[in-house]
Amino acid sequence: MSTSAHGHWPEGYARVVLDSVDSTMSEAARRADSITKPTWIMAKTQTAARGRRGRPWVVPSGNLNATLVFNPGATPAEAAKRSFLAANALYQALAIYVPAEKLALKWPNDVLLSGGKVAGILLESSGQGPFVDWLSVGIGVNLRHVPEGVTEASFAPTSLMAAGGWEVDPEDFLTILADAYATQEDKLRHFGFERIRDDWLANAARLGDVITARTGTKDVTGIFDTIDKDGNLVLITGTGPCAIAAADVFF
Numbered sequence: 001m002s003t004s005a006h007g008h009w010p011e012g013y014a015r016v017v018l019d020s021v022d023s024t025m026s027e028a029a030r031r032a033d034s035i036t037k038p039t040w041i042m043a044k045t046q047t048a049a050r051g052r053r054g055r056p057w058v059v060p061s062g063n064l065n066a067t068l069v070f071n072p073g074a075t076p077a078e079a080a081k082r083s084f085l086a087a088n089a090l091y092q093a094l095a096i097y098v099p100a101e102k103l104a105l106k107w108p109n110d111v112l113l114s115g116g117k118v119a120g121i122l123l124e125s126s127g128q129g130p131f132v133d134w135l136s137v138g139i140g141v142n143l144r145h146v147p148e149g150v151t152e153a154s155f156a157p158t159s160l161m162a163a164g165g166w167e168v169d170p171e172d173f174l175t176i177l178a179d180a181y182a183t184q185e186d187k188l189r190h191f192g193f194e195r196i197r198d199d200w201l202a203n204a205a206r207l208g209d210v211i212t213a214r215t216g217t218k219d220v221t222g223i224f225d226t227i228d229k230d231g232n233l234v235l236i237t238g239t240g241p242c243a244i245a246a247a248d249v250f251f
């Protein structure tokens with residue numbers, strides 16, 4: 001166990017810190033079959049980082065790049081719920097450095113700070129059978145720098161520093177995040193997804209407001225009512241409730 005200014009490294013989790021790698025997601029995939037415990041892989045820089053929907057992820061130095069790889073013993077649908085655990089953990093970790101009122105969780109898996117995107121989460125998994133063989137939870141946090149050249153125009157990126165937070169060492173932040181994430185896994189095990197969902201909803205951006213979800217094929221606009229037991233976004237539209245499994249959300 002190691003300590004940092006805040007938090008301690010969680011028991012049962014391993015940590016690997018690399019200077020540079022193509023992507024911590026790729027490194028996780030390469031190591032997945034040989035790990036003996038859930039492992040956080042952090043890299044100071046990435047040369048080919050990826051975001052959701054095949055977008056590139058821009059990585060200025062001083063930001064956090066990390067992937068947790070483990071076998072969740074879960075179906076793909078259960079494994080996918082880990083994005084909400086990661087978002088809750090990120091919220092708690094960031095709230096140490098900025099007032100919590102400035103933070104909000106945007107479905108499905110972004111963290112907003114003063115309305116800008118401060119962190120993103122990317123899930124990848126592998127497996128042919130009913131259960132995934134491994135799951136990777138990739139997390140990028142703009143600690144020090146706002147990435148340039150980001151084209152996802154609806155939520156301009158921001159950083160902890162730009163929004164008035166403290167300067168944070170990425171390794172210290174990872175310790176806090178890993179500890180918060182381990183607590184989320186404990187909550188899932190003891191209380192089920194219902195409790196994770198409640199925590200996520202308590203900090204959700206624009207709950208009760210009219211929002212638009214852009215799926216691959218259409219835009220759905222409605223009142224953001226809740227997320228359901230599977231993590232789907234539920235919008236109340238003119239024709240009734242509509243559950244959406246995958247989309248980009250616009251306010």
Ligand SMILES: O=C(O)CCCC[C@@H]1SC[C@@H]2NC(=O)N[C@@H]21
Nearest residue numbers: 023049050051052066120138140
């Ligand atoms: O599109 C998003 O919002 C998700 C971004 C996820 C970026 C992180 S950085 C660490 C890990 N390695 C990658 O290549 N991507 C994820």
